[in-house]
Amino acid sequence: MTRRAARPRWPQRLVGCAVLAAALLPARVGRACSSCLSGADGTREAYYGTTLLLIVVPFAALGVLVFWLRRAAQRAERARRASTDPGVPRARPGHDPAFHAG
Amino acid sequence: MSAPGIAIETKPLVPSGLLAVAIFVASEAIFFAALISAFVVLRAQALDWPPFDQPRLPVLVTGINTAILLLSGCTIHGALRSVRASGARLTGWLAATAVLGALFLAIQGYEWVRLVGFGLTTSSSLYGATFYALVGAHGVHVLAALVVVLVVAVRGYRGRYGAAEHTGVAMCHLYWLFVVAVWPVLYALVYLR
DSSP, X not given: OOOOOOOOOHHHHHHHHHHHHHHHTTOOOXXXXXXXXXXXXXXXXXXXXXXXXXXXXXHHHHHHHHHHHHHHHHHXXXXXXXXXXXXXXXXXXXXXXXXXXX | OOOTTOOOOOOOSSOHHHHHHHHHHHHHHHHHHHHHHHHHHHXXXXXXXXXXXXXXXXXXXXXXXXXXXXXXXXXXXXXXXHHHHTSTTHHHHHHHHHHHHHHHHHHHHHHHHHHHHTTOOTTTOHHHHHHHHHHHHHHHHHHHHHHHXXXXXXXXXXXXXXXXXXXXXXXXXXXHHHHHHHHHHHIIIIIIO
């Protein structure tokens, strides 16, 4: 079995680059979005803004929940310390830290 | 380290019911964010908003109605404070909340009947469809919260809640406050802009 001599590839690459340049250089900026019916500024801003809102709200909700639980844990810890350490002021009667977490 | 065979009574950090309502409220916040997003995008795409042949929304009456709902947020907070203290005036605060919530729904309903009479329906335009979807979804939530408040009020009247145990009131309080907090956002978005 004989191997064919390797040909230089640069002419093919040059043609490829030329075709790519011919396709890209005359192109204008295109805006395509399945949700936007127009390319108006107001629509784009609304679309971007609501996308941001839908990203932020779940994280914010989760963050508030975590913050709330953490605060409840801190209050419970303070109440536990107050019940064991006589130097720490005790909680009011009927004051349950869990209900004051929110 | 505890000795084997000795049970240690542990109290949950937050009552399970209250945590469940908090998670539910978080999911509801995402639900309303999705509705608001749809409304904002559809309005931005519209050529004229509101359409010239559609009736204008009652801004002043709904503004007063907003104040009524905000006031109900204060009364439900009063209910939680009273049950934390002694529970003596719990039923009164809850009854006041229920009356204000019912008044809010009654005024909303009356305005909707008028708007339908003027030709604003779910099928009249995209404006009408988004209006009833957004404000209607909130109305359904207020109705559900009102039922919860009434149930909690009846249980409170029967002496089920006290300073030591008032998870039901705390759950009701959280849900009602969410319903109250969402409304000014919707009012500003739908009625004022």
